[in-house]
Amino acid sequence: MSKLLEVRNISKSYVHKDGWMPSKRVCALEPLSFDLERGETLAIMGETGSGKSTIAKIIAAAERPTSGEVFLNGQSLKAMTDQQRCRYIRMIFQDSLRSLNPQTTVGQQLTEPLIFNTDWPAQQQKQHVYDTLRKVGLLPDHFGFYPHMLSSGQQQRVCIARAIVLEPQIVVADEAFVALDPSIRAQIINLIIDLQEDMGISFIFVSHSAEIVKHVSDKILIMHRGKMIEFGTTQALINHPEEQLTKSLLHSDHNYKVPLHSTTKE
Template structure:
């Protein structure tokens, strides 16, 4: 990876906020502030871990970055260009999302090759022959065989399914991969395999990861930066070693001390 690629921010999030209206009755509503004034940057080849208890805003942040949800205010810049948050289809090939449950995110009635063909067909101008080659190359990159393209999702093990989910995300050559609790359901040995694969891909391609998780051992192992969220607010943010060694807020300190890592 060149110094030029390393030096610039792939994504810069500035003062991002998001709220929801919760109905309390026929004419009453309550505003739920899911995120408030969140800012961070992420460079090529880096991993940012976003941690916090359930309801802290972690998944809301991930959904804003890929356009599943729209922010109330704030700005997202990708490679120096401000993203129109209502027009994310123009950038969805650059930021890809991996769901927690790989099996449920894949159509059980489609072969893997058809799933990957659809991604390429609707997001690229590649010919059918080029799509075939891209699918073959991507499966190989993730330690899968060409024959696996003829399998249905139920024919894979949990670890293989996670590789298939990665293939669907990586086949568009994104710059940023968002892993929303994507490793939580895997047993420790499979998780270690996928983590090693992710680190190898990052080393070879300069991929940046936004890792939504509460597995703090994993955070310490692979995250360059850590962002601690609590009730939609950013409490601690900085290099992972510094956040773990010297958290600035009581909540961050309790979170780090209480969770198993």
């Protein structure tokens, strides 16, 4: 059986233009490859500017690689229609809360992807949105709420609901939870662990928190200046890190202590 995700030699360079100066090519990502099995969760760590978001965007097909390819279930993302890509892989952005539309209800925002990507009758769509609200710890009553009527934790749950409403195989979250206060962030991280277990969704998330990464991820990828310097199972990287950077990233917890589930993958 094929792997869920095969990332093969993806690289990315951008052309920087500074006024009248000649434009120059900047390499954001040097060729890198890795695999992910079904249901596995991957954390991407590294300093600012090391290429983490670039990887996240390429996997979510929000950005095209300069070279290389990404395969999902053995099929190249390039060969898929926008509809297929959007159904299988969803992205939660850093400023996800701002991406909620203040003018439309939660229910409308969750129904929209179903209108565009399924041919389900309206009643089935509505029932599916109710089920999705429950999965993320909200109530069917929230269907008619506008975003401003919800707390920031509930708004984040709506963003997650929107990401999972099409039952994707992968959800990519790029520092999506940093703005939340620690107790709410812990609840959201626990929700992600539950969704991973219940729906078999693979999460790929960019995070700076060693504690969250150790808790949630099966594999870790360490970036440094556009290069993948280490990749392996969470256990291997915690117990036998080869790089000094891996050691320091995984042992700096930024004084971040929260009541997470006890199912640590350490």
